[in-house]
Amino acid sequence: MFGSRLKDLRNERKLTQDDLGKLLNVSGKTIGTWERDSRQPNIESINKLATIFGVTTDYLLGNSDEKKSQKYYELSDKEKNDIAIQAERLMEGIESGHNLNFYGEPATKEQKDRILIAVKTAMEMNKMEAKRKFTPKKHRD
Known part of the structure; x- marks a missing residue:
């Protein structure tokens, strides 16, 4: 399982065995033995491979079919x-409703930017909490 997944990932990236070997400081022949499941890499190499290909070690080792690990409560780029759009509108x-003032002085651009960051952060935290709360138990960690 490991060998075929490694080979598929390497081919998707259009890397030769030698190319991948250079990234890991091993020979191309070593990569070949891993792909044939003749030998297994050490844990350090497995971690490096996962990082190079942007997959989980569980995927590489055949323990999961999910290439990327995304927690049920993590926000997607769309979310x-x-x-961000909702925060801007807020x-x-x-x-527009009232002048935004701090201690009687109009807010500076920097102050407004900080408020926007705080609002977006709070909204993201609230969205993640809602996802945690309303995700069915079978999909939770």
Whole structure:
């Protein structure tokens, strides 16, 4: 299982065995023995391979069919983008409704940027918490 997954990942990246060997400081022949399941790499090499190919070690070792590990509560790029849009709209509403002031002085651009960051962070945290709370137990860690 390991060997075939390694070979598939290497071919997807259009790397030769020698190319991959150079990245790991081993020979191309060593990569060949791993791909034929004649030998197994050490744990350090397995971790490096997972990093190079952007997959989990469990995937490489055949313990999982999921290439990437994403926790059920992690936000997707789309969710992060939606939150950023909502935060921008919130800031526009704050600024257009009443002047945003701190201690009687109009807010500077830097202060507004910090508020926007804080709002986005809070919204992302709330979204992750909701995903944690409402995800079925069978999909949780």
